Amino acid sequence: MASNDAAKEELKGKSVPVLDHGQIALLDVMGSDEEIAEAARVSYRKGTKQVNDDRGLIRRLLRHRHTTPFEMAELKFYMKLPIFVERQCIRHRMASTNEVSARYSVLPEEYYIPEASAVCVQSKTNKQGREEEIDATSAAIYRQSTNDASHRAFEVYNSNLRNDVSREIARIPLPLGTYTEKYWKIDLHNLMHFLGLRMDAHAQWEIRQYANIMGSMVAKLFPITWQAFEDFRLNAMSLSALDIKQINRLPGGKIAQVDLEKYLLSEWCNAPKNSERAEFIVKAIRLGLVEPSHALPAHEAHTSTSK
Amino acid sequence: MASNDAAKEELKGKSVPVLDHGQIALLDVMGSDEEIAEAARVSYRKGTKQVNDDRGLIRRLLRHRHTTPFEMAELKFYMKLPIFVERQCIRHRMASTNEVSARYSVLPEEYYIPEASAVCVQSKTNKQGREEEIDATSAAIYRQSTNDASHRAFEVYNSNLRNDVSREIARIPLPLGTYTEKYWKIDLHNLMHFLGLRMDAHAQWEIRQYANIMGSMVAKLFPITWQAFEDFRLNAMSLSALDIKQINRLPGGKIAQVDLEKYLLSEWCNAPKNSERAEFIVKAIRLGLVEPSHALPAHEAHTSTSK
Amino acid sequence: MASNDAAKEELKGKSVPVLDHGQIALLDVMGSDEEIAEAARVSYRKGTKQVNDDRGLIRRLLRHRHTTPFEMAELKFYMKLPIFVERQCIRHRMASTNEVSARYSVLPEEYYIPEASAVCVQSKTNKQGREEEIDATSAAIYRQSTNDASHRAFEVYNSNLRNDVSREIARIPLPLGTYTEKYWKIDLHNLMHFLGLRMDAHAQWEIRQYANIMGSMVAKLFPITWQAFEDFRLNAMSLSALDIKQINRLPGGKIAQVDLEKYLLSEWCNAPKNSERAEFIVKAIRLGLVEPSHALPAHEAHTSTSK
Amino acid sequence: MASNDAAKEELKGKSVPVLDHGQIALLDVMGSDEEIAEAARVSYRKGTKQVNDDRGLIRRLLRHRHTTPFEMAELKFYMKLPIFVERQCIRHRMASTNEVSARYSVLPEEYYIPEASAVCVQSKTNKQGREEEIDATSAAIYRQSTNDASHRAFEVYNSNLRNDVSREIARIPLPLGTYTEKYWKIDLHNLMHFLGLRMDAHAQWEIRQYANIMGSMVAKLFPITWQAFEDFRLNAMSLSALDIKQINRLPGGKIAQVDLEKYLLSEWCNAPKNSERAEFIVKAIRLGLVEPSHALPAHEAHTSTSK
Ligand SMILES: Cc1cc2nc3c(=O)[nH]c(=O)nc-3n(C[C@H](O)[C@H](O)[C@H](O)COP(=O)(O)OP(=O)(O)OC[C@H]3O[C@@H](n4cnc5c(N)ncnc54)[C@H](O)[C@@H]3O)c2cc1C
Ligand SMILES: Cc1cc2nc3c(=O)[nH]c(=O)nc-3n(C[C@H](O)[C@H](O)[C@H](O)COP(=O)(O)OP(=O)(O)OC[C@H]3O[C@@H](n4cnc5c(N)ncnc54)[C@H](O)[C@@H]3O)c2cc1C
Ligand SMILES: Cc1cc2nc3c(=O)[nH]c(=O)nc-3n(C[C@H](O)[C@H](O)[C@H](O)COP(=O)(O)OP(=O)(O)OC[C@H]3O[C@@H](n4cnc5c(N)ncnc54)[C@H](O)[C@@H]3O)c2cc1C
Ligand SMILES: Cc1cc2nc3c(=O)[nH]c(=O)nc-3n(C[C@H](O)[C@H](O)[C@H](O)COP(=O)(O)OP(=O)(O)OC[C@H]3O[C@@H](n4cnc5c(N)ncnc54)[C@H](O)[C@@H]3O)c2cc1C
Incomplete structure (x- = not known):
């Protein structure tokens, strides 16, 4: 037992x-x-x-x-x-x-069409992802045209099979969905x-x-x-050797994000787009060492990188 | 060197x-x-x-x-x-x-369309494969309709991208080719x-x-x-324990496929569709122990199984 | 269930x-x-x-x-x-x-000593193995001296531990048994x-x-x-491309091992120590295609190679 | 190039x-x-x-x-x-x-004997390791007895081989070194x-x-x-979800290790032997958030756990 x-x-x-x-x-x-x-x-x-x-x-x-x-x-x-x-x-x-x-097998006509809420715009900051939801009209167009193309592909597939085309070749037009x-x-x-x-x-x-x-x-x-x-x-966080050095340089006490600049490691100082620096700020905020400033973009860093 | x-x-x-x-x-x-x-x-x-x-x-x-x-x-x-x-x-x-x-990336419009000679009919004996070439008209239909569906899918994809749909979602209708x-x-x-x-x-x-x-x-x-x-x-051949037993039962000298029946192992004797038996015959022919009879279907067994 | x-x-x-x-x-x-x-x-x-x-x-x-x-x-x-x-x-x-x-752990004094029947002489034909049992006296000597050395190693180990030597270092003399x-x-x-x-x-x-x-x-x-x-x-047997060619060259009917020579592939003909040739003969005997001659050494080939 | x-x-x-x-x-x-x-x-x-x-x-x-x-x-x-x-x-x-x-092969008589400086006592805190060097006499005894046992094992091995014992069996007494x-x-x-x-x-x-x-x-x-x-x-450090929560509870400014007690998470508060707590203290010291107190044992935690 x-x-x-x-x-x-x-x-x-x-x-x-x-x-x-x-x-x-x-x-x-x-x-x-x-x-x-x-x-x-x-x-x-x-x-x-x-x-x-x-x-x-x-x-x-x-x-x-x-x-x-x-x-x-x-x-x-x-x-x-x-x-x-x-x-x-x-x-x-x-x-x-x-x-x-x-x-070997005939695939039934089943393909994925995302819900409107799952159709998002291409992320600007994160090259590989999606971001906020797209507007309702664009989502509807996306869903309709993706469905049409997928259904059309299955029509071709089924007609291929009826013409006795081998299954392994007949399936070539089928959608990734x-x-x-x-x-x-x-x-x-x-x-x-x-x-x-x-x-x-x-x-x-x-x-x-x-x-x-x-x-x-x-x-x-x-x-x-x-x-x-x-x-x-x-829910863990990984601190790099640079992050550790950086935390050791902080004055102690929660500091405002705007003031962080003066304590930054020299390698990060004049590199506002440095992604390791941006990720550090997200971590420092999560640790309660830095008070986020909503005017500042640093916490846009990928959340996965805050680990 | x-x-x-x-x-x-x-x-x-x-x-x-x-x-x-x-x-x-x-x-x-x-x-x-x-x-x-x-x-x-x-x-x-x-x-x-x-x-x-x-x-x-x-x-x-x-x-x-x-x-x-x-x-x-x-x-x-x-x-x-x-x-x-x-x-x-x-x-x-x-x-x-x-x-x-x-x-991350935008895929260019490149998809596979088999040559006519590669468009074959579904195999009857081998459930997973293709067999002889299909007739020219069917091949042409196959190629045209597969191309149309694939091209149509790329049109949808590109229009999705123009509408700023995230790439990972935009690609869903793209073909397996x-x-x-x-x-x-x-x-x-x-x-x-x-x-x-x-x-x-x-x-x-x-x-x-x-x-x-x-x-x-x-x-x-x-x-x-x-x-x-x-x-x-x-180019090797694998003989199973049954194959070895079967070869030991053969009379010696090349025998005709029609005569094979009398020497067959009891488990294969009355089982003409047994795939191990069929594969054995292919192997025995390849070894020169059996003279193939073109009237008999046994050597239709998968060639891969003759190894 | x-x-x-x-x-x-x-x-x-x-x-x-x-x-x-x-x-x-x-x-x-x-x-x-x-x-x-x-x-x-x-x-x-x-x-x-x-x-x-x-x-x-x-x-x-x-x-x-x-x-x-x-x-x-x-x-x-x-x-x-x-x-x-x-x-x-x-x-x-x-x-x-x-x-x-x-x-982490202290290992108890337990080591393997082969039974006399498992103590064999070094194989002559198969470089990696043992062959027939060794004579009783040699086996007894083997068992006694191996036991002595192993027991002595454990004494050293245990005395190391008593002297507070770290376990990871104390174990170095312990036997492979x-x-x-x-x-x-x-x-x-x-x-x-x-x-x-x-x-x-x-x-x-x-x-x-x-x-x-x-x-x-x-x-x-x-x-x-x-x-x-x-x-x-x-219990299967693998026939190489050469084995297949060789079987095709045999006259048909069980032939005596002494007569095999005349049908041998040219690459095997004058190479009596060729191991592929020796392995072929073992396989041919197992298939009942060749009658073994006890005067001839060919069936000494490794049994594993007869597969 | x-x-x-x-x-x-x-x-x-x-x-x-x-x-x-x-x-x-x-x-x-x-x-x-x-x-x-x-x-x-x-x-x-x-x-x-x-x-x-x-x-x-x-x-x-x-x-x-x-x-x-x-x-x-x-x-x-x-x-x-x-x-x-x-x-x-x-x-x-x-x-x-x-x-x-x-x-297949005969192993030459080559075995490892640690330098005196590498012979250490069993660690008290870290069950799997060694700690400070052992005293010179114990080290000498260790080295001598380990060498004797290893050499003796090779004598048995070589005598086994001379008696034509198969190599795979002859090697059983050989030391792990x-x-x-x-x-x-x-x-x-x-x-x-x-x-x-x-x-x-x-x-x-x-x-x-x-x-x-x-x-x-x-x-x-x-x-x-x-x-x-x-x-x-x-040289990175991994902070667990509890570590992150704990850092958020610290008052800000470098605090003395003796004062840490009052800010500790409830799960760590009355558990002085809790290893996650001990590891946290090592990390906090490394981050410059806590001033180590040499009277206190907490930083004895494994260094590997400080990552
Ligand atoms: C003609 C044919 C038809 C097939 N039909 C189908 C089918 O209908 N459906 C289907 O799903 N697949 C099918 N396969 C795929 C097949 O099952 C194997 O996935 C594929 O052949 C890869 O072989 P492999 O696993 O030996 O190779 P590898 O994955 O490269 O592995 C090599 C060897 O490493 C070991 N290994 C590697 N990774 C692991 C692991 N994670 N766990 C355990 N062992 C591991 C195994 O010993 C394995 O044999 C087919 C393959 C062929 C050739
Ligand atoms: C956010 C994200 C983005 C990604 N982007 C891309 C991309 O753009 N392009 C891309 O190709 N991939 C991408 N990947 C996939 C990624 O590279 C891995 O293939 C995937 O995450 C599987 O991880 P793994 O190899 O550790 O897992 P597994 O394959 O399960 O292996 C686990 C571990 O086993 C060992 N291992 C298993 N098999 C082998 C082997 N054959 N040889 C050596 N070691 C082996 C390795 O130590 C490995 O870490 C991405 C993954 C993620 C999560
Ligand atoms: C300090 C320390 C103490 C240790 N103590 C012990 C102990 O007391 N006892 C003990 O037995 N071991 C112990 N180990 C060994 C440990 O468990 C691992 O065997 C060793 O660290 C190898 O790691 P690995 O499995 O990740 O590496 P690899 O075997 O190289 O594998 C890399 C990765 O590939 C994947 N992988 C590879 N092969 C397979 C497979 N067959 N199945 C599934 N996944 C696979 C896994 O994702 C794996 O993480 C200890 C190791 C260390 C470092
Ligand atoms: C009779 C005999 C004699 C031998 N003699 C020697 C010798 O003298 N010296 C010696 O070193 N070894 C020797 N070996 C060991 C042998 O080389 C293999 O290590 C052992 O048989 C394990 O086989 P494997 O690698 O197929 O198994 P596994 O390690 O279980 O692997 C199974 C399969 O998975 C795949 N695979 C798994 N891990 C990996 C990986 N990391 N990279 C790539 N592919 C992987 C491979 O396809 C592999 O075939 C001997 C083995 C035998 C049986």
Whole structure:
């Protein structure tokens, strides 16, 4: 009897809807917080002073990058997701995948069209992302034309198939929004690495919807590990050697952002567009060392960089 | 001075065209046949009878699955390829990839349209493949309608971008035939594993075009290894325990396929559609043990299965 | 309810003794034959003619190197094993390990001394192995002196510890036969790769003892996969391109080994020590194509090479 | 012509001594800072505002965990190292290894005996490490007895070999300090991961000697990447969610360690042995937020945890 038997029972095999036609379901789990701790304890046989409690041990493992015990837990998912999201997911090589083959199988007409609220303008500061929502008319045009093109592509696909064109060739015009399905198995260490990158504000919104659901499942299945992951990864902050030097130069006491200039490291002093400097200011504000000035743009730096 | 310096000089940086708009170029290489042998020889220090010649050693390593010396050689490629081909390539996890990001970058209107000769009918026997060429009219229809749908998708994409829709969302209607670009680095052991699967007659024709070019580059850069790879993998044949039992039951002398029936293993006897039996017949013919009968369908079995 | 629930119940947590102080126990399993087949079937959605039965499907996956569905099953073991065996085991990188740390922990005085029957002479033909048992006196000397040196090393170790020397330094004289402990988790595809290499007659006898026990567990937990593994890997034979050419040159009918000479490929004709030629003869005998001549040494070729 | 051609020339093939009989030599390198940047730039084709300079780009890649471009560089080493160090090295699975086989080869009598200055007492606070040097007499005893036991083991080994015991069995009594040799190839991303863990003050002193030499080679070969690695990894500091909350609670201005107590988070308040609290104090001192009190033990926390 593992402590997470009830959570397993609750989650296994239940399909959770994602996006317009997507799904995610937990198919199987190996392990629990105590089994992670147990695997780690093989390291400490005789001669070690005291047995650690699971919580303290798991937190220390994650903090000190002793990551192999988290590989001892494994999760298997079923996912239905648009191809452009799958292309981001498959980049995580430390996982096992079985995907529907469009060489063997006929794909049904199912493609992703973002909700109007998810259609955003190209970000000015962050070259890879989207920013505020686009106006309603543009969103409607986007949705209509994307839908038309996708539907038209499926008409061509189906007509290709009727003409007995091989499936592998017939599918070439299909859109990147086409839904695909896969089984995906990954260990907990690598899943946390995935979630750290894909729940991040800089990951594409669509993959974040999948990552968030997986994250909430992990939180139920491995509550101690999840708390440690939140404390030491998701909500942690990394200070560079320069950041540390810079904090040591601050006068002490919360200073106003406008006054920061006089204490800046020489390498940042006359470089207002330096991204490391901008990221530092976001961090210093988050640490309560600097009082943000709303007239100043520095806190526009990517939030992911504030970690 | 490595023995393959001239081949490196000849190949490095030269772009080879593939498909209608694709390319492949060797960017860098580490290693040579002698360096593979040298790494293997670290295993045999003092106490071993004699130093092997490189050719004999490399052939033995490959034959006996001592594969780590081949990991000591590394190749880096630039590839421009349709997204549906990239999706097959990326499944090979033991490689490093940097791909153009359609979140950061605007994709030019370049998509793959197969030549008429590459548009084939769906295979009847092999669920995942294509078979003989389709008739000229159907091919022309295929090419025209696929082109129209792809072009239409790019019009929508470009109009999305003009409306300031974020790139990551704008690209959703783009076709699976859209060209992408990547840097791809892989060691020689894993490249041979890739080539073994992707030069195979059962791999999709399009990825085979890329694999064949890579293969010809490896043949120039690592001639001894390549010869061994051809002899022990590409042109080798695997006999199952049942195949071995079956060969032992044959009367000796080349027998006619029609007469084979009487010598068949009991598990294959009354199972004319059994795929292991069909694959056995293909192998026996290739070994010269059975004289094929053209009236009989057995040698329709997949050629890949004859290995 | 998976079909292998009873086998899991029977095996889980039971420790099996290995060598003089070793152990192996299955701690956890994810998956079953049907779940492997189910993951593979995600590939074949609509449009595929018929649902395959599990047995046929699993055999085809293994035969045609479609290996990812076997990655969907996972096994977790506890192992107690001599360090020199662990050093062979850890070479299999596609697995997760947590091992007792001799930096944190005090190692008990437990080291491996081979049974007299396992002490063999250095092989003449196979540079890496042992051959027939050594004579009783030499074996007794071996056992006594190895035991003395190992025991003496532990005395030094324990006296180091009493002198408060750090554990990580104190352990330096300990013998390679010292037992260590680990948790080891691996997926079924990579476990079969491990077993293919480590149940082989050329693997060191000691690691084979561990591999054989794991193999017998897999046979109970995944009976269909195991049967396929035996038929297509363990008991299969690989014929090289040269072997195939050679078989085609044979006259037909079982020929005597003495007569083989006249039919040999030119590259093998005057090369009696050529190992590919020697391995061919072993294979031809196993196929029933050649009648072995006990006067002739050819069948001395490594058995592993007869595959 | 890559910018690091001179550094390659200088380093390649030169053997550097390590420990008493060890060696390390760089055998080959693929890549340079500019080639890493070039691979990353494939991501940013048309549509991206401006080309980044290499330094800014490389620093951003490392900071934002976009690690695949660093996989495009590869290093191949020859290493001669004690077996207990090799056992730590081999745990890094994302590397390729060819090691001398003690099944094939006779090992010469070469084993590691630490210098007196490297023989330390078992750490009290850090269960896995050593602390201050041991007294001269104990060190001498350690060295003498370890040497005796190791030499005795080699005598047994050599006598085993003379008795024709197979090498794989003869080597069982050999000490963990025995030198082994290997070829080791790894990409720059995974090498930095290795160096981050093995140059750390908590890694065993012996492996740090190897890691430090590799680090100094990387610094010459990839100077921009190395600087970024120092700034964002080696000399960086990670603040947990609790650390951030705690810093926000500090009154501002450098406070004395004795006064810290009143501002502590409730979870740390009455837990003087809580390791997260102890690690926080070390970090706060390093940031110049807390004035250390030498009477107080808090800064005894592991230095590795101060990151
Ligand atoms: C915000 C963001 C932007 C990105 N932009 C781009 C982009 O523009 N272009 C692009 O191509 N990619 C981009 N990526 C993808 C990124 O480079 C990685 O492919 C992805 O994040 C997966 O990370 P990983 O390699 O650490 O994971 P995994 O592949 O799961 O690997 C985990 C770890 O295992 C090791 N590893 C696994 N396989 C190998 C192997 N074959 N060789 C060596 N080590 C291995 C490495 O240590 C690796 O860190 C982006 C990612 C993010 C999060
Ligand atoms: C003809 C054909 C048909 C196919 N049909 C389908 C299909 O319908 N659906 C589908 O999804 N795929 C299909 N595949 C893809 C196939 O399952 C593999 O993904 C692909 O062939 C890559 O092989 P690989 O995994 O051995 O290569 P790599 O990923 O390069 O791995 C090489 C080896 O490294 C090890 N390895 C690497 N990464 C991991 C990891 N994370 N965990 C465990 N071991 C690892 C394994 O031992 C593996 O064999 C097909 C492939 C072929 C050739
Ligand atoms: C009889 C025998 C003799 C041997 N003799 C020697 C010897 O003298 N010296 C010696 O050093 N070794 C020797 N080996 C060990 C051998 O080279 C392998 O290390 C071992 O068999 C593990 O195999 P593997 O690498 O395929 O397994 P895994 O490490 O589990 O890898 C499985 C597959 O995953 C992929 N893979 C995993 N990790 C990586 C990575 N980091 N980079 C690239 N691909 C990866 C590869 O495709 C690999 O085939 C011997 C092995 C055998 C069986
Ligand atoms: C100070 C310290 C103390 C340690 N103490 C112990 C101990 O007591 N006991 C012990 O057993 N180990 C211990 N270790 C070893 C540790 O657990 C790791 O094995 C080692 O640090 C290698 O790290 P890695 O796994 O990240 O590296 P690599 O194996 O090189 O892997 C790099 C990354 O690739 C991915 N990866 C590679 N292969 C696989 C795979 N097969 N499956 C899943 N993901 C994979 C992972 O994302 C991994 O993080 C200790 C290490 C350190 C630094």
